[in-house]
Amino acid sequence: MKKLVLSRDGKMLIVKSESIIDRHLRFNGKIVAGMYVNFWGDVEGDEVYLGKGCTVNGVIRCRKVVVGAYTRFNSIVASDTVFVMDGCAGNSIKASGDVRMGNARVGIVETGGNVEIDGSAKLGKLVARKVVARG
Numbered sequence: 001m002k003k004l005v006l007s008r009d010g011k012m013l014i015v016k017s018e019s020i021i022d023r024h025l026r027f028n029g030k031i032v033a034g035m036y037v038n039f040w041g042d043v044e045g046d047e048v049y050l051g052k053g054c055t056v057n058g059v060i061r062c063r064k065v066v067v068g069a070y071t072r073f074n075s076i077v078a079s080d081t082v083f084v085m086d087g088c089a090g091n092s093i094k095a096s097g098d099v100r101m102g103n104a105r106v107g108i109v110e111t112g113g114n115v116e117i118d119g120s121a122k123l124g125k126l127v128a129r130k131v132v133a134r135g
Contacts, residue, residue, distance in 0.1 A: 017051065024058065035068070069102075082111075086119065099128070 003019040006012075013027045017034030024041035025031065031045040035052045042058035048065045050056070056073040063080045067073060070087040078095040086102035093099060095111040103119040115128040119135070 013045070031062075081113075 003016050003021065005014045005016065007014065010029070012030040012032060015021065015031065015033040015037050018036045019034070020038045020040070022040045024044070025039065026044040029045060030047045030049065031043060032049045033051055033054055035054070037051065037054045039054070039056045039058060042061065043056055044061040046063050048060055048062045050066065050068045050071050052068040052070055054068060054071045056071070058074060060073060060076045062078055065076055065078050066083040067085060067088050069085040073088070073090040075090065075092040076082055076094070078097070080095070080097040082093055082095045082099045084093070084099070084101035084104045084106070086104065088104040090104070090106050092108040093106055093110070095113065097111070098113040098116065099109060099111050100116045101118070101121050103121060105122045107124040109115060109123055109125070110127040112129065114130040114132065115126065117131070117133045
């Protein structure tokens with residue numbers, strides 16, 4: 001069974017659910033990962049969409065990232081926006097744009113934009129232009 005599938009137009013790479021990717025993954029386009037995918041290395045792409053329960057041991061480098069619920073990640077380096085869903089846990093997020101997160105645990109969040117928190121996120125260090133918290 002193939003773990004990685006390229007879309008017909010060649011602009012999107014699809015990672016099948018419950019796959020284990022044991023190398024660095026770099027793609028010049030969208031990377032869409034299904035549920036419970038384990039990435040042992042870095043993930044690099046224009047846009048990265050991670051499904052529920054994924055694990056990323058390396059660094060996520062991208063322009064835009066959406067991290068699915070209950071995903072564990074090491075660090076995110078984004079040049080635009082970061083969306084982190086409920087139940088996620090990670091070490092650090094560095095973004096140039098806005099960061100939106102739900103009930104997540106992140107060690108360090110550094111952004112040049114705004115941080116919007118929905119719920120009770122636990123953050124170790126927060127550096128942002130503006131913080132909006134909703135309970």
